[in-house]
Amino acid sequence: MNSIHEVAPSLSRLAAELSGTNPLRVPEYLGPETVMPLASILATILGFFLVFWRLIAKTVKKVIRRARGLPDEMPPEVEMEEAPVDESSKTENISTQ
Amino acid sequence: MKILVLNLPGVEPKTLFSDERLENLHRLMDMGCYGELKGDASAWNVLARQENHTLTLLEFLGQADKHCASFENFSALQSKLESQDWDYCQLIDAGLKNATSRADSGIADEYLRLDRELGEVLQHLSDDTIIAAIGDGCFVLVSSNNPISGEHKDGAIVDVAPTLLELAGYPLPSAVEGKSWVAGMELKNASSGLTSEEEEILRERLSGLGYI
Amino acid sequence: MKRVIVIGLDGFEPKIVEGLLARGELPNLAKLCEQGGYRRLKTTHSAQTPVAWSTFSTGTNPGGHGIFDFLTRDTKTYLPIMALSRYEQKNAFVLPKVVNMRRGTPFWNLLSARDVQSTIIRVPCAYPPDQIKGRMLSGVGVPDLRGGFGTPTFYSSRTGLSSEQSEKVLTVSVKDGKVATHIVGPRDPKTKSDHKFDINIQIDKPGNKIIIQSQGQPEKLEVQLGKWSKWLKVKFKVGMMQSVSGIVRFNLRQIEPEFELYASPVNFDTEEPLFPISSPQEYAHDLAMKIGRYYTAGMAEDHDGLNNERFDESSYLDQCRLVLRERRKMMEFELGRFESGFFFCLFDTPDRLAHMFWRFTEPDHPANRGVQQPEFAQVIEEHYRECDAIVGEAMKHADEDTLFIVLSDHGMNSFQRGLNLNTWLYENGFLALKANSQPGEGGDFFQNVDWNQTKAYALGLGCIFLNMAGRESNGILKAEEAEPVREGIVSGLTGLVDSDRGQVAVRSVARREQVYRGPYLSEAPDLLVNFSEGYRVSWGTPLGGVPRGLFEDNLKKWGGDHVIDPELVPGVLFMNKAFREESPSLVDLAPTILNALGVPKGAEMEGKDLLS
Numbered sequence: 001m002n003s004i005h006e007v008a009p010s011l012s013r014l015a016a017e018l019s020g021t022n023p024l025r026v027p028e029y030l031g032p033e034t035v036m037p038l039a040s041i042l043a044t045i046l047g048f049f050l051v052f053w054r055l056i057a058k059t060v061k062k063v064i065r066r067a068r069g070l071p072d073e074m075p076p077e078v079e080m081e082e083a084p085v086d087e088s089s090k091t092e093n094i095s096t097q
Numbered sequence: 098m099k100i101l102v103l104n105l106p107g108v109e110p111k112t113l114f115s116d117e118r119l120e121n122l123h124r125l126m127d128m129g130c131y132g133e134l135k136g137d138a139s140a141w142n143v144l145a146r147q148e149n150h151t152l153t154l155l156e157f158l159g160q161a162d163k164h165c166a167s168f169e170n171f172s173a174l175q176s177k178l179e180s181q182d183w184d185y186c187q188l189i190d191a192g193l194k195n196a197t198s199r200a201d202s203g204i205a206d207e208y209l210r211l212d213r214e215l216g217e218v219l220q221h222l223s224d225d226t227i228i229a230a231i232g233d234g235c236f237v238l239v240s241s242n243n244p245i246s247g248e249h250k251d252g253a254i255v256d257v258a259p260t261l262l263e264l265a266g267y268p269l270p271s272a273v274e275g276k277s278w279v280a281g282m283e284l285k286n287a288s289s290g291l292t293s294e295e296e297e298i299l300r301e302r303l304s305g306l307g308y309i
Numbered sequence: 310m311k312r313v314i315v316i317g318l319d320g321f322e323p324k325i326v327e328g329l330l331a332r333g334e335l336p337n338l339a340k341l342c343e344q345g346g347y348r349r350l351k352t353t354h355s356a357q358t359p360v361a362w363s364t365f366s367t368g369t370n371p372g373g374h375g376i377f378d379f380l381t382r383d384t385k386t387y388l389p390i391m392a393l394s395r396y397e398q399k400n401a402f403v404l405p406k407v408v409n410m411r412r413g414t415p416f417w418n419l420l421s422a423r424d425v426q427s428t429i430i431r432v433p434c435a436y437p438p439d440q441i442k443g444r445m446l447s448g449v450g451v452p453d454l455r456g457g458f459g460t461p462t463f464y465s466s467r468t469g470l471s472s473e474q475s476e477k478v479l480t481v482s483v484k485d486g487k488v489a490t491h492i493v494g495p496r497d498p499k500t501k502s503d504h505k506f507d508i509n510i511q512i513d514k515p516g517n518k519i520i521i522q523s524q525g526q527p528e529k530l531e532v533q534l535g536k537w538s539k540w541l542k543v544k545f546k547v548g549m550m551q552s553v554s555g556i557v558r559f560n561l562r563q564i565e566p567e568f569e570l571y572a573s574p575v576n577f578d579t580e581e582p583l584f585p586i587s588s589p590q591e592y593a594h595d596l597a598m599k600i601g602r603y604y605t606a607g608m609a610e611d612h613d614g615l616n617n618e619r620f621d622e623s624s625y626l627d628q629c630r631l632v633l634r635e636r637r638k639m640m641e642f643e644l645g646r647f648e649s650g651f652f653f654c655l656f657d658t659p660d661r662l663a664h665m666f667w668r669f670t671e672p673d674h675p676a677n678r679g680v681q682q683p684e685f686a687q688v689i690e691e692h693y694r695e696c697d698a699i700v701g702e703a704m705k706h707a708d709e710d711t712l713f714i715v716l717s718d719h720g721m722n723s724f725q726r727g728l729n730l731n732t733w734l735y736e737n738g739f740l741a742l743k744a745n746s747q748p749g750e751g752g753d754f755f756q757n758v759d760w761n762q763t764k765a766y767a768l769g770l771g772c773i774f775l776n777m778a779g780r781e782s783n784g785i786l787k788a789e790e791a792e793p794v795r796e797g798i799v800s801g802l803t804g805l806v807d808s809d810r811g812q813v814a815v816r817s818v819a820r821r822e823q824v825y826r827g828p829y830l831s832e833a834p835d836l837l838v839n840f841s842e843g844y845r846v847s848w849g850t851p852l853g854g855v856p857r858g859l860f861e862d863n864l865k866k867w868g869g870d871h872v873i874d875p876e877l878v879p880g881v882l883f884m885n886k887a888f889r890e891e892s893p894s895l896v897d898l899a900p901t902i903l904n905a906l907g908v909p910k911g912a913e914m915e916g917k918d919l920l921s
Contacts, residue, residue: 074597074598074601074602075598075599075600075601076539076601077539077540077600077601077602077603077635078600078601078603078631078634078635078638079537079539079631080536080537080627080631120551123548123551124402124404124548124551125402126548127548127551128401128402216403219400219402219403220399220400220403222400222402223400224400224401226400226402228402239402241401
């Protein structure tokens with residue numbers, strides 16, 4: 001099972017991107033006007049992931065699946081043929097020695 | 098019956114009841130009862146309060162010569178549970194509360210960690226254990242003889258301790274602040290033997306072979 | 310050798326094979342025979358799929374792997390229980406785990422230890438699957454979502470319809486061309502009722518079909534009259550935010566005057582199976598993503614539906630063909646990427662089909678009830694020819710460096726008369742009923758049996774257990790009292806004559822020490838009944854019933870069987886390399902395959918390398 005960490009980039013980095021600040025340059029003063037929107041952004045992102053983590057996990061699985069060369073959609077299952085196939089009338093290629 | 102209480106400050110009802118990943122907690126909710134709690138979260142283990150003294154569950158059972166222990170992390174709790182030699186254990190895991198106060202990004206992970214550690218602890222219990230998980234204003238309670246199932250509304254935090262005592266078959270102290278939710282109710286006991294309906298199911302399952 | 314390819318054809322019967330070979334109608338098997346050889350293959354005691362394939366897997370007699378029958382009994386309650394796997398739950402708070410009761414060491418574990426890859430498709434008694442290098446898909450042993458061997462559902466607007474064996478019947482009503490009903494899911498232990506998945510059926514009478522609408526996948530499923538539909542993926546909410554998925558398939562039987570619809574057992578969904586059915590875990594779903602959805606249940610063929618007359622022989626044939634083609638697709642896909650190591654694929658359909666169509670080869674079979682249906686007399690032989698074609702397809706992947714094997718676990722024979730074993734034990738003083746009880750009054754599960762006076766009891770497909778003190782919870786026989794009881798049963802049953810027919814029903818009775826040895830001998834039935842051709846235990850016996858009378862006609866469509874004296878139902882063995890052994894046995898396959906791949910055989914393996 002993919003953990004949130006594998007799936008999502010660092011939340012703080014995301015938050016920083018969204019709020020337009022570079023995480024490496026931390027302002028000397030972190031007042032309420034900075035922290036409040038930050039906290040609410042974090043909460044929103046967190047909420048987003050909590051709700052959609054399964055969808056995200058599925059998407060990641062799909063990507064991995066494609067990388068392994070497997071198809072996206074399930075192919076149709078074996079179902080009833082319209083006309084019965086008479087297997088015994090087929091000439092089978094028998095492997096030669 | 099043994100009593101295990103897990104105090105998980107910081108756990109909120111909204112997340113506890115809706116986060117799909119908390120498999121172990123949700124399985125316990127299915128098995129027992131759960132709900133929100135009124136009152137001060139820190140009073141989770143309070144039986145009675147007098148002017149200068151608060152009687153806790155731990156103290157009360159200790160006085161009754163029961164084998165009691167208190168822990169602050171899951172691994173220490175686990176070692177005790179493995180020994181099977183206990184009557185009452187309580188765990189206060191402040192991990193989530195600390196994560197919340199730091200407002201860091203690991204809150205969701207903390208919930209997951211709690212659920213995972215709970216899962217490991219569950220392996221070491223016997224069927225006759227009463228489990229109570231108490232967060233901030235929410236609880237999950239499982240006991241094989243608990244007649245209440247599903248959501249239990251209007252509970253107060255001080256009700257938890259007397260309810261646990263009554264389920265476990267202990268006498269309550271004379272002065273109790275809360276009230277037991279199962280007061281006056283008939284406590285279930287585990288049934289044995291096959292009912293005719295269960296026989297029908299068994300027959301149905303076994304005869305799908307064709308040979309029989 | 311670099312490669313070993315084994316194709317299993319469950320229940321392939323030598324007499325039929327030899328007849329067809331002689332007429333030149335199995336060209337590929339004939340070629341195999343020419344390249345290497347063909348012999349009849351000795352099967353196990355008893356001659357049953359799980360027992361025989363477990364012996365194939367481990368190279369030991371059943372005493373070495375612990376599978377003696379599909380069923381065994383719980384010594385505490387005397388109840389028949391599934392012998393192939395057990396669900397263990399450490400305590401009430403954790404999820405149950407499934408444990409494979411086939412013990413011993415399958416030879417592919419030895420291959421994995423030497424880094425030899427295996428691809429194993431549907432070998433019986435590998436549930437949960439063995440963890441191997443390569444991939445494995447579990448077969449017989451995997452339950453349906455209701456936890457049994459397969460419980461289909463029959464929907465009917467007819468009133469007063471009761472459930473037959475191993476099925477659920479739901480009475481529905483048609484209102485304005487619509488039917489509101491549900492798929493029956495697992496049982497909820499809390500409420501003691503079944504989980505449901507709602508479906509709404511829209512009837513299209515002129516189009517001779519229905520549309521099933523639901524929250525499943527697809528949301529609208531078309532089911533045409535008389536045809537097997539595609540799969541419907543369903544979901545049951547089994548708790549708060551906990552759900553389990555399954556897949557179901559339908560066959561619409563009738564729209565008017567009555568509405569009748571058959572639903573297959575709910576199979577595990579490959580994406581999130583309730584319990585593991587493949588190794589590695591995602592293999593089952595990866596396979597579905599390649600070949601489409603497939604039957605995951607161990608018993609894929611819908612014999613219950615036919616036995617209970619919910620559909621007819623043609624529909625059963627259609628369904629068997631579906632399963633066969635599905636399995637063939639699996640085989641072809643995997644052989645396509647098989648490079649080296651061990652490859653195994655089992656086709657169960659020949660066995661199931663022969664069980665259900667045997668009666669058409671015997672005009673006087675009681676199950677025919679005087680009605681002849683010659684159009685079905687050739688079905689088994691036709692199917693054998695189809696299997697030969699499949700073998701041909703597989704043979705294309707056999708080169709110089711490949712050992713190619715085709716085998717069956719046992720043969721097939723007639724089942725015309727059943728013996729009520731418990732009733733015989735009762736009439737001969739070995740089994741006692743409660744005061745004022747008579748045979749025929751109680752149902753299954755030894756309901757009216759008085760254990761305090763019972764010395765022996767029968768369940769399963771020919772097993773007799775002694776009621777031993779210290780072993781059974783209500784055992785009465787002391788160790789020294791056991792032998793006289795055994796002797797009494799052996800001498801009484803051996804040569805038992807079915808007076809109505811003037812035929813010998815029981816050829817012999819074996820003591821377990823005579824046929825088994827090994828670590829699990831103590832779990833074996835004390836005595837095994839070896840029936841003659843045409844006979845086996847009655848329908849009322851396996852689950853502990855005590856019906857009235859000794860012998861009865863078999864009137865069910867399951868008219869062929871093979872749980873008789875193993876000497877009468879050997880399997881077949883074809884190999885592309887010559888072998889000298891005149892009477893090979895199932896235990897010989899493991900050493901032969903291991904040796905071919907350069908891996909030494911396990912110390913407990915009892916057979917020999919057929920190629921040395």
